[in-house]
Amino acid sequence: MSTAGIVRYHLAKEVTLPLMLAADSARRSLRRATRPKRTPPDWAGPPLACADRLRTIMARHYLLARHAAGAMPIAWVTSGAPVEILRAMGFYTVYPENHGALCGARMAGLDMSAPAENAGFSQDLCSYARIDLGLSLGARSPIGPLPRPDVLVCSTNICQTVLYWYKQLSHRYGVPLVLFDTPFVADELDEGTLAYMVGQLEALIPRLEPIAGKAFNARTFESYLLRAQRTSLMWGEVLASMTTRPAPMTIFDAFAHMAPVVSLRGLPVSERYYELLLKELRARVASGIAAVKGERHRLLWDNIAVWFKLGDFIRLFSQNGCVFVAATYTNAWAETVHYLDPAKPLESVARTYSLVILNRDLKHRMELMERMIRSYCVDGVLFHSTRSCKPYSVGQYDIQRALSRKCNVKAVLIDADTTDPRSYAEGPTRTRLEAFIESLDAGTSTQGAA
Amino acid sequence: MDLPNRRTAIESFRKGGGRIAAVFPGRYPREILLAAGFLPVEVWDPPGPIARASAHAQPFVCGVGLRGLELLLSEKTPALDCLLFPHLCDTLQNLFTVVRDCIGHPVPATLFYTPRNVADAGVASFVESQVRRLAAFLSSRSGVSVDDDGLAKAGAAMDKVHEAMQSLYSARRQGRIHASNADFYRTVRLREYVVPSEFLQAADRLMAGQSTSSENAPSGPRLVLSGVLPDRDLLALLDQLGVRLCEDDLISCGRRFPRTHVAADKDPWKASAARLLSLPPCTSIASPVEQRVAFLSEMVRNSGAAGIILHTVKFCELELFDHPFVVQGLRQAGIPVLVLESELHQPQLGQLGTRLEAFLEVLS
Numbered sequence: 001m002s003t004a005g006i007v008r009y010h011l012a013k014e015v016t017l018p019l020m021l022a023a024d025s026a027r028r029s030l031r032r033a034t035r036p037k038r039t040p041p042d043w044a045g046p047p048l049a050c051a052d053r054l055r056t057i058m059a060r061h062y063l064l065a066r067h068a069a070g071a072m073p074i075a076w077v078t079s080g081a082p083v084e085i086l087r088a089m090g091f092y093t094v095y096p097e098n099h100g101a102l103c104g105a106r107m108a109g110l111d112m113s114a115p116a117e118n119a120g121f122s123q124d125l126c127s128y129a130r131i132d133l134g135l136s137l138g139a140r141s142p143i144g145p146l147p148r149p150d151v152l153v154c155s156t157n158i159c160q161t162v163l164y165w166y167k168q169l170s171h172r173y174g175v176p177l178v179l180f181d182t183p184f185v186a187d188e189l190d191e192g193t194l195a196y197m198v199g200q201l202e203a204l205i206p207r208l209e210p211i212a213g214k215a216f217n218a219r220t221f222e223s224y225l226l227r228a229q230r231t232s233l234m235w236g237e238v239l240a241s242m243t244t245r246p247a248p249m250t251i252f253d254a255f256a257h258m259a260p261v262v263s264l265r266g267l268p269v270s271e272r273y274y275e276l277l278l279k280e281l282r283a284r285v286a287s288g289i290a291a292v293k294g295e296r297h298r299l300l301w302d303n304i305a306v307w308f309k310l311g312d313f314i315r316l317f318s319q320n321g322c323v324f325v326a327a328t329y330t331n332a333w334a335e336t337v338h339y340l341d342p343a344k345p346l347e348s349v350a351r352t353y354s355l356v357i358l359n360r361d362l363k364h365r366m367e368l369m370e371r372m373i374r375s376y377c378v379d380g381v382l383f384h385s386t387r388s389c390k391p392y393s394v395g396q397y398d399i400q401r402a403l404s405r406k407c408n409v410k411a412v413l414i415d416a417d418t419t420d421p422r423s424y425a426e427g428p429t430r431t432r433l434e435a436f437i438e439s440l441d442a443g444t445s446t447q448g449a450a
Numbered sequence: 451m452d453l454p455n456r457r458t459a460i461e462s463f464r465k466g467g468g469r470i471a472a473v474f475p476g477r478y479p480r481e482i483l484l485a486a487g488f489l490p491v492e493v494w495d496p497p498g499p500i501a502r503a504s505a506h507a508q509p510f511v512c513g514v515g516l517r518g519l520e521l522l523l524s525e526k527t528p529a530l531d532c533l534l535f536p537h538l539c540d541t542l543q544n545l546f547t548v549v550r551d552c553i554g555h556p557v558p559a560t561l562f563y564t565p566r567n568v569a570d571a572g573v574a575s576f577v578e579s580q581v582r583r584l585a586a587f588l589s590s591r592s593g594v595s596v597d598d599d600g601l602a603k604a605g606a607a608m609d610k611v612h613e614a615m616q617s618l619y620s621a622r623r624q625g626r627i628h629a630s631n632a633d634f635y636r637t638v639r640l641r642e643y644v645v646p647s648e649f650l651q652a653a654d655r656l657m658a659g660q661s662t663s664s665e666n667a668p669s670g671p672r673l674v675l676s677g678v679l680p681d682r683d684l685l686a687l688l689d690q691l692g693v694r695l696c697e698d699d700l701i702s703c704g705r706r707f708p709r710t711h712v713a714a715d716k717d718p719w720k721a722s723a724a725r726l727l728s729l730p731p732c733t734s735i736a737s738p739v740e741q742r743v744a745f746l747s748e749m750v751r752n753s754g755a756a757g758i759i760l761h762t763v764k765f766c767e768l769e770l771f772d773h774p775f776v777v778q779g780l781r782q783a784g785i786p787v788l789v790l791e792s793e794l795h796q797p798q799l800g801q802l803g804t805r806l807e808a809f810l811e812v813l814s
Contacts, residue, residue, distance in 0.1 A: 181566040394545065395552060
């Protein structure tokens with residue numbers, strides 16, 4: 001780290017970026033005030049006021065990342081990596097999965113993955129990985145360049161794919177890959193597995209210290225851990241707000257508003273953001289403000305979002321009075337937070353990160369979905385089968401049948417992808433979704449349609 | 451060549467009062483199953499159409515997963531006493547829980563996790579803990595408790611199997627195996643479903659040149675085959691083109707036995723863990739690209755191969771992720787590489803043949 005780099009970073013953080021973002025916010029406000037008022041669709045409730053704040057936070061995060069090189073050690077991390085340890089050593093963390101989602105939402109998935117496919121990476125591979133590898137091979141991100149990593153930190157709790165992907169990045173960038181291997185929990189977490197994970201966390205610290213150029217401080221770590229816990233608990237409350245009828249927000253909102261708990265977990269900005277969001281949601285609940293007017297059916301989403309179709313799905317479902325009020329995906333960042341215990345920091349981190357939905361058997365997932373169906377009063381479930389994510393998708397056929405039978409809910413399964421539109425067929429999917437909505441209205445099951 | 455198939459091996463073992471464990475692809479301590487009174491029968495590429503499995507798994511699941519699932523759902527499958535799923539990849543992980551938790555398959559199933567952080571100081575203890583957990587599961591099913599003596603014997607038998615594999619591979623490198631590629635792998639793959647003594651006899655016969663069929667060993671260019679498994683149709687094609695496979699880096703074959711002698715630990719449980727951790731680099735444990743390139747380059751050099759074929763099964767992401775940079779590394783080392791991808795048992799032989807012929811022309 002150079003003094004000049006550190007000065008540039010702080011200058012950007014304290015002066016340039018706040019000015020830029022304030023100017024951008026003012027420009028947006030002015031545009032809103034001066035442009036002819038668009039009539040919102042008759043199904044739309046008032047948008048969340050926090051959305052502007054979210055946009056600013058995430059823009060600042062990515063803009064600041066560009067100035068972090070030379071000022072702070074940079075770690076690229078998977079969404080399930082124990083980031084609190086890195087924060088305690090001063091790493092600036094970048095989440096390629098979040099970047100992939102952003103690229104997908106901006107319809108840039110294909111362009112971003114083209115260099116990777118040209119280099120020989122198969123179209124059958126995870127599209128987040130292809131986007132990220134494409135970036136490493138020269139693709140231009142719609143959100144601007146990401147800083148080159150000093151280290152890659154990968155946890156296998158969400159999939160093994162991230163490990164295959166990160167080892168390619170490690171080769172490409174010539175930087176170390178630090179792995180936190182979290183064995184799949186097929187029944188209960190056994191002592192041997194716990195000891196293996198705690199040992200890895202202990203070993204991870206001395207590996208990261210020389211890269212960070214800073215010693216690990218247990219007290220600082222504990223403070224990040226506590227803040228991460230508070231943040232995740234608040235995220236859980238944000239999601240729980242959708243148990244009320246009408247729901248004050250939808251899962252499509254949550255897909256965007258989860259960004260801080262994923263990418264900025266443990267940082268004050270994230271905690272403050274959810275305080276704000278919760279305040280707004282509580283006010284909406286108290287006033288009976290609905291995210292979708294005329295809420296008739298409440299739905300559960302399974303799997304990652306189809307980022308490039310979010311807008312279309314919002315319109316299709318909302319105009320038919322269908323509101324997604326729960327998702328297994330967004331729930332993942334709140335589900336295991338209760339395991340965090342500052343008295344047993346590393347052991348509790350091992351539990352928190354290894355007992356997430358994708359690292360557990362399908363019995364666990366079905367039970368969780370059953371609980372969600374009941375507590376959120378869900379009428380129907382949409383399963384997004386994505387070829388990018390096998391641990392999330394393989395097993396959905398059986399879960400769909402089991403939940404339809406046990407919970408008496410309608411269910412539909414669509415084939416798509418997180419960011420690759422080539423894996424999505426508009427006509428058949430639309431027909432299937434319309435049939436699903438009709439079945440919700442008619443009270444008949446569509447499970448055979450999948 | 452008179453070698454038993456899986457069905458006859460199962461029937462014969464069962465007649466002796468033994469139990470059968472179907473084992474899905476991956477790395478696992480075979481000696482534990484033997485010590486617990488099971489015949490481990492590996493399920494890699496069962497033939498036949500895929501029908502029932504499609505109701506449980508998407509079309510983007512690889513042929514290995516779909517065919518294995520189909521086998522379990524088929525009424526014609528011989529009676530099984532337990533199912534073991536080594537943790538090879540995300541797909542097989544989920545198929546394990548589909549079989550156990552969703553389909554409710556009547557045969558008890560368990561998972562054996564293969565650690566990915568093989569450089570971690572605690573990895574041997576972890577593997578030992580998983581080996582003991584597996585032993586407890588198997589004992590509860592067979593009623594045969596796995597004790598130190600029984601495990602030591604089974605471990606010693608597996609060490610002999612590994613030595614025999616080393617000898618077979620060494621003899622093949624030196625051109626001392628007079629068998630077609632298909633015949634060679636028929637014997638090598640016997641270890642997937644027979645007891646060690648039976649495999650050792652077959653290995654001896656192959657070494658002595660007794661088990662070859664009438665066809666002569668190919669005498670064309672020497673190549674290394676890397677990938678998932680030795681696909682029968684691909685082997686037939688290679689035999690037809692006169693290609694002599696002189697080494698392999700296949701998940702099901704060459705990556706399943708240590709390439710150098712490993713001193714056995716006196717503690718049979720630790721020895722079992724050490725056996726698993728001494729296996730060659732593999733995509734399934736996410737061995738670094740540089741390590742794989744170095745390993746494959748050395749394999750090509752030591753075997754005097756003219757090039758290497760990277761053949762993978764469609765949708766096998768652990769292999770597919772490695773291909774671009776491994777190919778780049780091998781080519782930088784001056785090693786000609788051919789990349790092939792095909793469905794199991796449904797290869798487009800014409801297309802594969804054309805690509806192989808073109809590759810052979812380049813080599814010549």
